[in-house]
Amino acid sequence: MIKKLFSSQLRINMASGVVVTVINAVAMMAAFPIYLHFLGYEKYGVWLVLATVLSFARLGNLGIDQAVMKLVAEEHGRGDIEGIQRYVTTALALLCLSGGLILIAVLVFKTQIIGAFKLTGENAKMVSWLLPYIGCLSIYVFLVQALNATLSGLGRMDLANYIQSVGRIVAVTVATILLYTGHDIESLLIGSTVSYLFINVVSLICIWRIARIRLLRINNLDTQRCKRLLRFGGAVFGGSLISMLFSPFNKLMLSRYTGVSSIPVYEIAYRGSMQIRGLVASGLRALMPEISRISGNMTRNAIDRISQIYRRAMKLIFLFGIPMYGVLIIFAPLLLRVWLGDRFVEALPSVFRIMLIGTFLSLLGVPAYYTLMGVGQVRRNLESHIVQSTSNVTIVLTSILLVSTVSLTTIVFSVSVGMGASTAFLIWRKQQAFKHVSREGLAAGVGSDGTNGLICEHGRREC
Helix, strand or coil: CHHHHHHHHHHHHHHHHHHHHHHHHHHHHHHHHHHHHHHHHHHHHHHHHHHHHHHHHHHHHCCHHHHHHHHHHHHHHHCCHHHHHHHHHHHHHHHHHHHHHHHHHHHHCHHHHHHHCCCCHHHHHHHHHHHHHHHHHHHHHHHHHHHHHHHHHCCCHHHHHHHHHHHHHHHHHHHHHHHHCCCCCHHHHHHHHHHHHHHHHHHHHHHHHHCCCCCCCHHHCCHHHHHHHHHHHHHHHHHHHHHHHHHHHHHHHHHHHCCHHHHHHHHHHHHHHHHHHHHHHHHHCCHHHHHHHHCCCCCHHHHHHHHHHHHHHHHHHHHHHHHHHHHHHHCHHHHHHHHHHHHCCCCHHHHHHHHHHHHHHHHHCHHHHHHHHHCCCHHHHHHHHHHHHHHHHHHHHHHHHHHCCCCHHHHHHHHHHHHHHHHHHHHHHHHHHHHHHHHHCCCCEECCCCCEECECCCCCECC
């Protein structure tokens, strides 16, 4: 009965990823034309600058939300409510500290931030006015993410996913109402704040219904649990730092060399193509736990089974991905013109097409990504983020060195090349890992920390 119930909830959790991807895509498609209609490209570009600062600020999360999810799940499996309380309270205290430091940094370096994006006049004044509020919001976002991760750790990732998606809809709705009633760019900030408030309240209610934990107790603070949170979160933080930096870097280059009004074009192309990628990739997340289960005893049959799963996943991508991407590439100008209406710009279809090619190449690397994660070679995935970011930055900086400028087309081309390089690296590493195991006849075991891992080329276990 317990196994059947767990399996059922697991399927629900995985299915929620696909549903949420569709909801988020619809919310994004509704938001872009509305924001552009009321704000125009330049003012919306200013908001995206502020959102970029918020993205940088989120690095102060230090991967603690992912650590909370993992460690809360452990304690929940043991039925240790006291342990859950200690982890969550300690995490919230750590996040308040790191968030406070981020706020101080934003306030101290406000002038430098504005100068980095080469903003002048009214745009500079607007960013200067809103930056302190962005800093405060970043602290609140840390706390909300930790609570949402707690809900996932308690086994209800489906609720956590749906709450976040509804929160996104709330943000768009509130911002739209404020824009319609005559408010300006601050509407988007208020919408985001109300959205996180909604996520906070609903997450707390759901957590309380599952496990009646008490968070506001000083004796919940625990030094040993603090160390575990930082140790696990630090490993996640490394990957997040690398994967997050390349998009703000691209926006910074666009702001400096082509103007702030080009950032929304990049954002529409990038986020739109990533949402399309997510329609297929979200279903492939189930590969990792299945491969992890099989790789517990890495026999010849297990290797064959994992290879079979990998091949089927690749066939699935070609079966659904190629027709979907083909239609979008062919009809991109028409679809974008219908979607954006009078806010359509001629440069968008070509940029969108290049980004579509890049995200399709990235999609081809998803089965290898989850396969490597499932067999314990997580470090290879971290290396793939380094390959992608390095390729992206190298092309952009080379363009600047050679012609003293960089165009929007060059930026999106560099992103696509980076995605392709990352996929090639992942597929190569996946083949090398299984070729080595097949050649040596080695089996993966369970390490002292309870993780599975293949023996790497130098005889060390990758965990």
